[in-house]
Amino acid sequence: xxxxxxxxxxxxxxxxxxxxxxxxxxxxxxxxxxxxxxxxxxxxxxxxxxxxxxxxxxxxxxxxxxxxxxxxxxxxxxxxxxxxxxxxxxxxxxxxxxxxxxxxxxxxxxxxxxxxxxxxxxxxxxxxxxxxxxxxxxxxxxxxxxxxxxxxxxxxxxxxxxxxxxxxxxxxxxxxxxxxxxxxxxxxxxxxxxxxxxxxxxxxxxxxxxxxxxx
Numbered sequence: 271x272x273x274x275x276x277x278x279x280x281x282x283x284x285x286x287x288x289x290x291x292x293x294x295x296x297x298x299x300x301x302x303x304x305x306x307x308x309x310x311x312x313x314x315x316x317x318x319x320x321x322x323x324x325x326x327x328x329x330x331x332x333x334x335x336x337x338x339x340x341x342x343x344x345x346x347x348x349x350x351x352x353x354x355x356x357x358x359x360x361x362x363x364x365x366x367x368x369x370x371x372x373x374x375x376x377x378x379x380x381x382x383x384x385x386x387x388x389x390x391x392x393x394x395x396x397x398x399x400x401x402x403x404x405x406x407x408x409x410x411x412x413x414x415x416x417x418x419x420x421x422x423x424x425x426x427x428x429x430x431x432x433x434x435x436x437x438x439x440x441x442x443x444x445x446x447x448x449x450x451x452x453x454x455x456x457x458x459x460x461x462x463x464x465x466x467x468x469x470x471x472x473x474x475x476x477x478x479x480x481x482x483x484x485x
Contacts, residue, residue: 277373280479281362300465302341305372308441315344323449377480380469382438390436397429426452433459
């Protein structure tokens with residue numbers, strides 16, 4: 271086990287039984303999103319992910335849930351997070367064998383979201399409300415499956431920029447090109463926001479610490 275590939279998540283002793291599932295599951299999803307959309311440069315992986323981004327129906331929760339399975343399956347075997355060791359004491363830790371640069375990027379993203387504070391929470395609420403309003407209006411006008419107007423595209427892209435900024439997401443222009451749909455881009459970023467928010471809650475509660483440098 272190469273020490274240079276170990277990322278140590280610090281833990282305290284206030285974990286509940288549900289946390290043993292929720293934290294690793296949420297971390298894995300946030301990691302896979304960043305790995306596939308904001309880090310990986312493998313052209314073959316990108317093409318396989320892009321096929322799903324373009325061809326999924328994106329009309330219900332199924333697509334947004336299962337895209338994380340697509341992301342996970344495209345991660346190189348040596349980069350998939352694996353538990354190397356756990357010590358649940360004071361202090362405790364969870365050592366993850368994984369791509370260290372992606373681990374640091376996850377930590378940075380969570381830190382940026384926490385640093386944005388209430389502004390990030392309000393931005394999420396405002397953007398999600400606006401997105402739902404646009405969808406409702408388009409249904410009423412029987413335009414749900416029609417192309418967005420230029421003004422709608424501009425507004426949706428601005429909302430994506432606001433969310434991406436609070437998540438430290440660097441590849442927005444690339445994601446917009448890969449989805450070929452401004453609404454899908456925005457919904458993906460909102461889904462990523464929800465998962466990073468869960469990780470931020472763990473950090474802010476003191477249950478975990480996500481170091482921004484390797485041990």
